[in-house]
Amino acid sequence: MQIKKINLERIREEENIEGEDYIAVEEPMHLKVCKDSCETFAVVMRTPGNDKELSLGFLYSEGVINGIEDVKKVVERGSNTVEVWVNRLSGVKARDIIVNSSCGVCGRALLYTISILKSNLKVHRKVIFSLPEILRENQNAFNVTGGLHAAALFNSSGKLLKIYEDVGRHNAVDKIVGSLLLEKGVPADECILLVSGRLGYEIVSKGIKAGIPIIAGISAPTSLAVQMAEEARVTLIGFLRGDSFNIYSHTERII
Template identity: 40%
Template sequence: MGRVTTRRRVARLTLGAGITRREDTLVVEEPLEIRVGGRSLAVTMRTPGHDVELAAGFLVSEGVISRGEQFASARFCAGDAGVGNTYNVLDVTLAPGVAPPAPELAREFFTTSSCGLCGKASIDAVRTTSAFGVQDDPLRISAETLVGLPDRLRAAQDVFEKTGGLHAAGLYRVADDELLVVREDVGRHNAVDKVVGWALTHDLLPLTGTVLMVSGRASFELTQKALMAGIPMLAAVSAPSSLAVELAIEAGMSVVGFLRGESMVVYAGAQRIVPAQAEGSAA
């Protein structure tokens, strides 16, 4: 696995106090080429670590696989130059009988750390059909529990604590009051793919009764990824996009934004949130 952080000499300037020089910790950003059966599928800019989960989650998001048994193995390999093992090329092997990705899924250029849908030909192409429905998911969560999730996510962000430069995604299971997994990455879509990939490799899909908590905004791509994994609720500390909300309403998914302090804004699926004043009488 490559380095997650690196050290660099920097100059810190403070008005009225001059310049001080010291070393600072930066998060590493490197490309990862994802191949399936030796054929290149996508290149994404990511923070090294949990790359197998990233590839597995990406394949779920693209509708290639939906069950752990369909993901046979993955191995790092040398790039086209054939020089060594840089841990930046990952080749996935699907289980026998699983159809390979359609040729049109291949990304024609880099997916940047800020864009998980770059390379798609049209908005219709990203409305991938999910193998799991969330419309009838029985998830119910108290408002008090929900407002506590950002702090629980932040407490688990070890690399962010050192660098201040990472997005995070966490998967919370309501029935157990447990934050099952937290993943960090320079790309918010990668962090979600790592969470979904973790769930796939633990045979947990569909993720019924869970909340996907993210440290940034609730974009269309994150809503789409949650839906593909069967997650009934997406909660974010920042705003959702209009398309994210439209997709959530269409799919019967809940979207919560501006989850900060003791307040939130519910954009879709408000029936899944139990207000504090009603908790004592909730069934």
């Protein structure tokens, strides 16, 4: 359930009006990694729905799994617990914190290994211009609540391949990556990733690991995101609004 109806009171100058509204749901997901037994790896604050994809994408970005071949099965127990049964246990330790919906890297060391993308994808600027409107039209829960981020994957012609919404941008990206893992679609070296807000380290690192050569955002990138994109040979696009955008790295992919 992504949306919840609540009662509220609207204040309009000197008027108090009782009414109803819809808000985005945010709940904790207990993510457990299991081999012979299960251990809680993290508690992820997220919007319920597509928890299997979220779990797989999150564990992939954390280095717990290297691909879908490392996974035996995924079991959803109740509405807020997911068990991922694996063939092997990595040296990655469980997080001892709650991963909140606004921060995908809080509480852990800022370490990353750059993978150099080999994709020769080239995309016309008109395709890039068209993406925000397609994203917005397909943000069904946001259009009701105004309270959810989205991540979408497009092909080089601008066709929408998949879209996920969540209270956290990084969660929405994890859902994209998890879906690609299930389809054995990594590396996604002919795709474009678009997120509905800023481009921070966590978003770009997840996109790089999934092999996505063009990563775009409606808002600004951070300095570390630009640095990572430059080193990984990723085309990073920010402030994608209307008929304009900025390219911060590897402009050669945009024609």
